[in-house]
Amino acid sequence: MTEWQRVCELEALVPDRxxxxxxxxxxxxxxxxxxxxxxxxxxHLDPFSQAxxxxxxxxxSRKGVPTVASPMHKQSFDLRxxxxxxxxxxxxxxxxxxxxxxxxEVQVVARSRAA
Amino acid sequence: MMNQKKKLAVVGAGxxxxxxxxxxVERGADEAWDIEVFGDETRPPYDRVALTSFFSxxxxxxxxxxxxxxxxxxxxxxxxxxxxxxxxxxxxxxHARNTTFDYDRLVLATGSYAxxxxxxxxxxPGCFVYRTVDDVAELRAWVLDREAVLGRxxxxxxxxxxxxxxxxxxxxxxxxxxxTVVEFADWLMPLQVDQAGGGALRRIIEQLGVSVRTSTxxxxxxxxxxxxxxxxxxxxxxxxxxxxxxFATGVRPRDELAREAGLELGERGGVLADEACxxxxxxxxxxxxxxxxxxxxxxxxxxxxxxAEVVADRLLGGDATFEGADLSTKLKLLGVDVASFGDxxxxxxxxxxxxxxxxxxxxxxxxxxxxxxxxxxxxxLVGDASAYTNLRxxxxxxxxxxxxxxxxxxxxxxxxxxxxxxxxxxxSCNNVTAGTIRGAVTDHQCTDIxxxxxxxxxxxxxxxxxxxxxxxxxxxxxxxGLEVSTALCEHFSVTRAQLFDIVRVSEISTxxxxxxxxxxxxxxxxxxxVVASILGSLGKGHVLEGENxxxxxxxxxxxxxxxxxxxxxxxxxxxxxxxxxxxxxxxxQVASDxxxxxxxxxxxxxxxxxxxxxxxxxxxxxxxxxxxxSGHAYGKSLRTVKSCVGQSWCRYGVQDSxxxxxxxxxxxxxxxxxxxxxxxxSGCARECAEARGKDVGIIAxxxxxxxxxxxxxxxTPRHAQLFAEDLSTEELVRAxxxxxxxxIRTADRLQRTAPWLESIEGGIDAVRAVVxxxxxxxxxxxxxxxxxxxxxxxxxxxxxxADEKKLLRFASFVNAPETPDPDLVYVEERGQRRPADxxxxxxxxxGASIPVRDAEVTV
Ligand code: SRM
Ligand SMILES: Cc1cc2nc3c(=O)[nH]c(=O)nc-3n(C[C@H](O)[C@H](O)[C@H](O)COP(=O)(O)OP(=O)(O)OC[C@H]3O[C@@H](n4cnc5c(N)ncnc54)[C@H](O)[C@@H]3O)c2cc1C
Ligand code: SF4
Ligand code: FES
Numbered sequence: 001m002t003e004w005q006r007v008c009e010l011e012a013l014v015p016d017r018x019x020x021x022x023x024x025x026x027x028x029x030x031x032x033x034x035x036x037x038x039x040x041x042x043x044h045l046d047p048f049s050q051a052x053x054x055x056x057x058x059x060x061s062r063k064g065v066p067t068v069a070s071p072m073h074k075q076s077f078d079l080r081x082x083x084x085x086x087x088x089x090x091x092x093x094x095x096x097x098x099x100x101x102x103x104x105e106v107q108v109v110a111r112s113r114a115a
Numbered sequence: 116m117m118n119q120k121k122k123l124a125v126v127g128a129g130x131x132x133x134x135x136x137x138x139x140v141e142r143g144a145d146e147a148w149d150i151e152v153f154g155d156e157t158r159p160p161y162d163r164v165a166l167t168s169f170f171s172x173x174x175x176x177x178x179x180x181x182x183x184x185x186x187x188x189x190x191x192x193x194x195x196x197x198x199x200x201x202x203x204x205x206x207x208x209x210h211a212r213n214t215t216f217d218y219d220r221l222v223l224a225t226g227s228y229a230x231x232x233x234x235x236x237x238x239x240p241g242c243f244v245y246r247t248v249d250d251v252a253e254l255r256a257w258v259l260d261r262e263a264v265l266g267r268x269x270x271x272x273x274x275x276x277x278x279x280x281x282x283x284x285x286x287x288x289x290x291x292x293x294x295t296v297v298e299f300a301d302w303l304m305p306l307q308v309d310q311a312g313g314g315a316l317r318r319i320i321e322q323l324g325v326s327v328r329t330s331t332x333x334x335x336x337x338x339x340x341x342x343x344x345x346x347x348x349x350x351x352x353x354x355x356x357x358x359x360x361x362f363a364t365g366v367r368p369r370d371e372l373a374r375e376a377g378l379e380l381g382e383r384g385g386v387l388a389d390e391a392c393x394x395x396x397x398x399x400x401x402x403x404x405x406x407x408x409x410x411x412x413x414x415x416x417x418x419x420x421x422x423a424e425v426v427a428d429r430l431l432g433g434d435a436t437f438e439g440a441d442l443s444t445k446l447k448l449l450g451v452d453v454a455s456f457g458d459x460x461x462x463x464x465x466x467x468x469x470x471x472x473x474x475x476x477x478x479x480x481x482x483x484x485x486x487x488x489x490x491x492x493x494x495x496l497v498g499d500a501s502a503y504t505n506l507r508x509x510x511x512x513x514x515x516x517x518x519x520x521x522x523x524x525x526x527x528x529x530x531x532x533x534x535x536x537x538x539x540x541x542x543s544c545n546n547v548t549a550g551t552i553r554g555a556v557t558d559h560q561c562t563d564i565x566x567x568x569x570x571x572x573x574x575x576x577x578x579x580x581x582x583x584x585x586x587x588x589x590x591x592x593x594x595x596g597l598e599v600s601t602a603l604c605e606h607f608s609v610t611r612a613q614l615f616d617i618v619r620v621s622e623i624s625t626x627x628x629x630x631x632x633x634x635x636x637x638x639x640x641x642x643x644x645v646v647a648s649i650l651g652s653l654g655k656g657h658v659l660e661g662e663n664x665x666x667x668x669x670x671x672x673x674x675x676x677x678x679x680x681x682x683x684x685x686x687x688x689x690x691x692x693x694x695x696x697x698x699x700x701x702x703x704q705v706a707s708d709x710x711x712x713x714x715x716x717x718x719x720x721x722x723x724x725x726x727x728x729x730x731x732x733x734x735x736x737x738x739x740x741x742x743x744x745s746g747h748a749y750g751k752s753l754r755t756v757k758s759c760v761g762q763s764w765c766r767y768g769v770q771d772s773x774x775x776x777x778x779x780x781x782x783x784x785x786x787x788x789x790x791x792x793x794x795x796x797s798g799c800a801r802e803c804a805e806a807r808g809k810d811v812g813i814i815a816x817x818x819x820x821x822x823x824x825x826x827x828x829x830x831t832p833r834h835a836q837l838f839a840e841d842l843s844t845e846e847l848v849r850a851x852x853x854x855x856x857x858x859i860r861t862a863d864r865l866q867r868t869a870p871w872l873e874s875i876e877g878g879i880d881a882v883r884a885v886v887x888x889x890x891x892x893x894x895x896x897x898x899x900x901x902x903x904x905x906x907x908x909x910x911x912x913x914x915x916x917a918d919e920k921k922l923l924r925f926a927s928f929v930n931a932p933e934t935p936d937p938d939l940v941y942v943e944e945r946g947q948r949r950p951a952d953x954x955x956x957x958x959x960x961x962g963a964s965i966p967v968r969d970a971e972v973t974v
Contacts (some may be wrong), residue, residue, distance in 0.1 A: 008929045016637075016665040017672075019929040027936070030929065034627070034665075035637065045938075051681035052936050056669040056728075060639035062605065069640035071669040071677055076640070 004098065004105040013039065013104065018055035018068065020044045024108035028095055029055035031079055032104075033066060040079040041095035041106050046070045047084075054092065120149045120190065123430065124209055124218035126199045126372065127225035128154020130163055131403030131419035133180045135222060136191060138427035145190045148430065151218075152191075153211050155198040156247060159186060164416055164544075164577060166251055167282045170289045175248050177834065202376040204396055222426060223373060223386055223394070223401040227366035227414070232274070236336030241344035242360045245283045254361065258290045261343075261358045268293050272347050272357040274333050276303040278446065280363035284325050287361065295326040295355055297333055297347075307444060307455035308479075308495045311472065315479035315497045319451045322477070336360060368405045368412055381407030390436040391429055392422050400426045409439045416576060417441060417544045424546075441543045443510075445496075445503045445577070451477075452500035457493025457510035458483050466492055471522035480522045482506075489513045504583045508539035508549065541583055544576035549587055556591040562599075564588065564874075582876055603864065604641040607634040611789060611864045615649050619860075624655040625662050644668050645864050648751055651787030652859050653900075654907045659921050670749030673925060674911055675731055678724060680939060680950040683731060685711070685723040686748035687738050688784060691758040691776035691796075692719030701741035709734055712947045718755035718793070720746060725948065727935055729927040735912045744910035747785060751865075753792045756780035757805065761798025761815070770815030772798035775844065779813075782848070783855065785908050789862040789871075792855065807835045810868040811851055816840070820847045824854060825879065827869040836872075836879055839887065849898070853886045856897040 007021045007030065015034035020027060027044035044052045049072040057068040059079075066079040075086045082092035096107040123139075125132050132152055139145055154160070161178040169175060186193045194211065201210040208215040229244035231237050241261075243254045261269045271287040273280045276298025287294045296303070302313025303320070317327050332350040336357070339345035347357040368385040379387040379395040385407030392400045392408065403419035404412060413419065418440035428435035443456030461468055465486035472479045478498035485492055491509050496502060502521055514521065535541070537550030555561040555570045564585050568574050574581040592599045601610040607630075609617070614633070623629050626646050630638055638646075647666035659672070670676050675683035687702060702721055706713045709730060711723035726734055747753060756779045759765065761772030776796040783792065795806035796813040806812030812823040818841040826835030839850055862871040872879050884890035915921045926932035940956050941948040951959055 012923075012929055014664065014924075016662075017924075020927065021930050022928050022934065027928075027938075033637075049679065049681075051679065052938055053669070053677070053681045056672070056677075058640040058643050058668065059637065059665065060606075060643065061637035062639065064636065066637065067639070072679075074640055 003108045004100075005108050006100075007104045007106050010039070010099055010102050010104055016059045018057060018059070020052070020055040021106070023095065023106045027052050028106060029057075029068070030097070030104065030106070031055075031059055031068060033059065033079075036066075038066075039097045039099060039104055040066070041097045042068070042077065042079065042082050042092040046072050047090050047092065048073055048075055120147060121219040122217055123148045123150045123220050123222065124216055125150065125152040125222045125224055126209065127223065127369075127403070127405070128152050128156065128160050128193060128195065129224060129226045129403065130160060130180065130416050131226070131423050132222070132224040133160035133185075134420045135224065135402065135423035135426055136185060137181065138424050139430065140185060140188060140191065142427060142431055144427060144431050145188060148190070150191045151194065151216060153194045153197045153199050153209070155196065156249070157196045158248060159183065159193060159195065161248060162576070163246075166245070166248065167286050169248065169251050170255065170286050174834065175252070178248065199372060202372055202399075204376055204399070207398065219398070220430065221399045223399065223405055224403045224423075225369040225372065225405045227404040228369050229279075229362065230365050230367050231362045232333070232364050234274075234333050234336060236338065236344065237360075237362065239336055239338050239344040239360075240342060241358060242336065242362065244362050245279055245286075246366075251286070254286070254359070255290060258287065258292055258359055262291065265358065269358045270356045271295070271359045271361070272297060272355065273361045273363055275363035275365070276300070276327065276329065277306060277363065277365070278304060278444065279366075280361075281320070282446075283361040283363045284320075287359070288323070288325060292359065293324075293326075295328060295357075296320070297331050297349075298327070298329045299332055301330050303327065303329065304453065307453065307459065308497060309460060309481070311470070312479050312481065312495050312497045315472065315474065315477060316451065316453060318474065319477040319498055323451075366404065366414060368407070370405055373401070373405075381412065383412075385412040390425075390438055391434075392426050392437055393429075400429075402426055408437055413440060413442070415440075415442060415444065417546060420544070421546050440546070441507075441510075441540060443507050443543050445500055445507075452496065452498060452503075454496040454500035454503040454507075455494075456503065456507045457491070459493045459495045461492075463492050469518050469522065471519065482518050482522065484514075484518055488518065491518070504580055507543065508535055508541050508583070512536070512539070535587065541587065542571075542573035542576075542580040544580075545572040545574075547571045547573035547584075552584055552587045553591045556588055556597070557595060561588070562592060562597060581878075585876075603645060604639055606630060606636045606638050606642050609633070611645055611649075612861045614645065615652075615860055618646075618649050618655075619653060624650065626650075626666050627662060638666075640668070641864070644671070644751075647671065648787045648789070651752075652904075654903055659911075659915060659924070664924070668749075673728060673731055674745055674749060674915065675726065676749050678950070681936060682724070682939065682950075683726045683728065684748065685726050685731070685734055685738070686716070686720060686746040687743035688746035688780070689720040689755075690780035690784075691756055691773050693758070693773060693777060694720075698741065698743070702738070702743070705734060705737045705741075708737075710948065712949060716748075718748075719757050720755060722748070725941070725950075727927065727939070728925055729933055729935070732916060732922050732925050736916055739910070739913050739916060745785075745912045750787070751790050752785060752787050753780070753783040753794070755793060756783075757793070757795035757809070759796070759798050759803035761796075765798055767801060768798035768815070769817045770798055770820065772796040772804065772813075772815055775813065775820075776804075779848070779851070782905055783851075785911065786855065786859075786904055788855070788859045790865050790867045792868075794851075808832070809835060811835075811854065813847065819843050822847060822850055824882075825869045825872040827867050829867070831869070833869040838879065838883060850886050852901040853894060853897045854882065856900050857882065857885055857893075860897075 013032035018029050018031050028041050029044040031040045044054050046053050056071045060067050067076045069076045077084050082094040084090040098105050160180045197211045199209050199211045229246040258269050269292040271292035271294040273284045273296045276296045284294050284296045302310050303316045334350045335348040337346040348354045370386050373386040381387050386401035388394050388401045388406050388408045394401050402422035422437050425435040425437045445454035461483045467484045469482045480496045482494040483492040491514050535549045539549045541549050551571050555567045559570050561567045561570050567588050573584045589599045602608045643666040706723050712725050714722050716722045756776040758773045758776030762768035793809045794811045795804040795809040797804040797806045798815050807826050809826045812835045814821045820842050821840050822838045823835035824838045827833045940951040940959050942951045
């Protein structure tokens with residue numbers, strides 16, 4: 001079943017700066033890119049440090065790939081796929097997003113994570 | 116099985132012995148040889164060439180050669196404070212420490228001793244020679260003590276106006292003595308320069324306040340009533356007062372062991388050895404200043420090092436030879452350049468001399484050319500030796516252009532890195548050719564100057580060749596298609612310094628405009644903060660203003676320091692470490708109300724840990740109301756100016772160090788820079804503020820302030836170096852303003868001041884010239900930039916609290932702005948909280964019923 005959760009107005013997201021959100025009990029990091037206008041959502045949990053900080057990372061690009069770098073120890077992740085670009089074994093979960101009526105919505109999906 | 120290793124004994128633990136052992140170890144010869152080194156000094160081998168720096172850099176440890184690991188290797192032993200008293204060539208034994216040591220091969224590396232002329236009274240207390248760290252330490256203690264006892268400036272006399280004498284004169288002057296140099300010959304440095312050069316040198320040195328007497332013989336020294344030297348008398352009957360006397364009249368090889376053992380000596384001393392460095396006993400080598408090879412003894416370290424390499428090779432069965440060496444010298448005496456190289460005295464038949472002299476500027480330069488004026492044979496440079504590094508490797512080669520051009524003040528375009536032939540000797544101290552340096556790039560993958568130095572040893576002794584080594588390396592890298600990578604990152608192909616200039620001279624004040632015009636892509640976690648810092652240094656807006664906010668690392672963005680669990684620490688500024696009891700109570704109250712872990716930092720202030728992002732504005736509101744402001748513990752900017760209590764309370768303080776520290780901290784607070792900046796001010800030479808560990812360190816003197824720069828703690832600790840002495844407060848502040856601004860403009864990203872000083876062409880001297888002599892003509896610019904910083908400073912936190920929009924950034928969740936991160940877990944320790952570790956978390960989250968270990972939780 002797909003369920004979309006309304007999170008915030010698009011205008012509440014500063015371009016190229018992340019924001020954390022609570023979506024269905026999960027901590028999600030939202031990014032609105034200045035050039036493409038796209039909104040991406042990935043885990044807020046940094047898999048390396050186990051701290052909820054990804055939304056506070058710097059947005060950028062690597063060889064054209066839109067990225068966010070963990071503010072803790074600077075590993076970069078592909079914002080579109082969640083893949084860590086510095087370690088092929090690690091990735092962030094990606095959450096589908098859409099903008100409806102000026103509101104950002106995130107699809108609530110079951111989280112698959114083994115501890 | 117018995118140890119099959121052979122025994123090598125080395126007598127003398129000086130510079131050349133050190134190089135021998137180093138060369139043996141590098142070639143793996145310590146597999147076949149047990150090496151025992153005997154030295155009568157109490158220190159491990161140190162850099163005698165740099166002895167004079169002991170006065171500005173007073174820690175003898177800084178002079179030690181190598182990192183000390185050499186002496187800890189199995190099979191290598193250093194006996195310090197052990198004089199070797201005899202050699203038994205029959206038994207192949209030496210005597211030391213009241214016992215005998217066997218050897219298979221023996222190396223004599225006993226160096227020289229300083230000679231003292233037969234002058235009556237030369238053994239009076241207060242007479243010194245200038246050869247060892249102990250000599251220099253005693254000399255220093257003597258001068259300081261006499262100054263205190265006599266209550267006036269000490270009068271110093273140096274006998275000998277050669278290389279060592281002028282070094283000694285420099286040292287005495289640095290200690291505050293009125294100094295006279297007495298030279299027997301008709302001019303100074305007669306072995307290195309001709310009469311005209313000596314005359315130029317004399318004028319410069321006299322201008323520095325040192326008196327010079329040439330053609331003068333010292334005849335007698337007289338003691339005062341206290342038995343200490345007080346007067347120097349000359350053969351012509353004249354006399355001068357002298358509270359301290361340094362003899363620098365020459366050195367003589369320490370060949371007494373060899374003489375007693377019946378080895379052949381050179382006519383004028385020195386242990387006679389062949390081109391294999393073997394003496395008349397084929398089990399005994401002689402190297403360094405004690406050796407007489409190829410017709411002479413060699414009084415410089417470079418030839419000694421070559422001999423050490425020869426012996427290391429021979430001990431491994433090789434057939435290397437020593438056939439003489441380059442006796443070129445370049446030194447900086449009392450801040451005056453003197454260089455002499457090749458056939459400086461035009462001894463070659465038919466040679467031509469090209470001279471350039473500018474007596475008003477105190478410059479004398481001479482090139483000696485072959486009879487057809489094509490080939491450079493040698494030369495001497497007094498007053499300005501900047502051309503030395505480029506000229507010396509050209510000896511024996513066609514200069515390829517009008518030789519006079521090399522002598523003009525601007526100098527010629529030096530040979531570009533590629534035009535120098537492979538066999539040209541670039542580093543004469545360590546005998547490294549241009550080819551070897553190119554090889555370091557091509558065969559050993561060295562891509563920065565530090566790697567090349569380590570790999571080839573070029574530039575590791577006197578340092579005069581470093582700029583040329585760097586040029587060679589860069590040219591070679593370019594030829595290999597290796598990027599001499601000065602690019603900031605994939606988005607900007609320029610360096611940080613270039614980017615700084617682009618922003619400074621253009622109207623650009625946003626990242627997007629900058630990257631559109633001068634870069635590619637969207638930027639990254641490297642270039643974004645760099646641009647933020649540059650915009651910050653140039654005063655282009657609040658760090659959270661508009662687009663600037665997207666450039667900041669989280670620390671700068673929320674103006675606090677990120678901790679391991681995602682919370683932040685808060686550090687209010689406490690200028691100079693001075694805080695009132697009421698201030699302390701206010702901080703304590705905030706910490707207590709918000710449950711923050713509290714710790715005194717290493718920077719003389721208080722850190723409050725564990726603040727959640729959404730709590731930061733509330734916490735800061737309380738702190739700002741109590742009169743505090745941001746301490747910039749985040750961000751690359753001024754951290755603290757550490758102080759000692761100084762004159763106000765301390766019984767030794769000679770200046771008000773606390774007030775100066777506070778003033779400086781308030782002046783430079785918030786200044787964005789390539790890396791963090793730390794300063795300190797000590798109220799006297801006891802140095803309780805550890806100023807010499809800081810980027811800028813200030814130590815009070817009874818005349819003002821001594822300024823040190825380039826100190827660093829961290830991974831590679833460095834002592835700050837003396838930059839200027841006895842400055843008034845006003846002069847001091849101007850010097851620091853310029854130093855900091857010049858650093859901010861030109862340093863690389865994340866380059867502290869110590870590596871920056873090393874990387875800058877001309878090193879600390881060049882920076883000193885920029886700061887004090889305005890050598891680049893930018894001083895007014897630097898002053899204006901600092902004035903602008905001081906004028907426009909505002910507390911970032913106060914400004915943020917006053918702006919509703921900026922406060923939105925501190926929401927924990929965009930859809931639940933005040934909900935705390937639900938995953939934070941703490942435990943108590945010593946009465947305060949700290950983040951739980953993994954095990955503690957497992958227990959605390961899952962509840963007490965789950966066993967502590969092997970907890971496997973699936974969510
Ligand atoms: C809090 C403190 C340790 C303490 O409990 O006392 C500390 C804590 C941190 N230090 Fe430090 N350093 C602290 C004094 C020092 C000192 C001692 C001093 O300043 O006298 C040094 C050595 C001196 C020096 O810098 O030359 C020091 C050398 C470093 C370095 C190595 C710098 C280098 O040049 O190699 C780093 C890493 C860096 O900056 O890249 C670092 C980085 C850090 C960071 C910022 C690491 C980080 O990014 O999280 C730490 C976080 C601070 C925080 O959360 O508040 N810290 N750090 C000290 C804060 C002083 C202050 O009041 O601001
Ligand atoms: C102030 C100063 C400035 C200088 N500047 C320069 C310069 O700019 N460029 C340059 O090339 N050279 C310079 N020199 C010269 C340079 O220091 C020497 O050439 C070099 O140190 C020679 O090395 P060495 O190992 O042969 O002798 P040393 O370094 O003198 O080492 C010999 C060691 O052997 C020890 N020893 C002697 N006899 C015994 C014994 N019987 N038992 C045990 N130990 C013994 C001595 O105590 C000494 O420690 C300078 C020298 C001085 C003093
Ligand atoms: S080095 Fe020590 S004081 Fe500095 S950040 Fe790391 S743990 Fe903290
Ligand atoms: S010439 Fe002295 S270190 Fe290279």
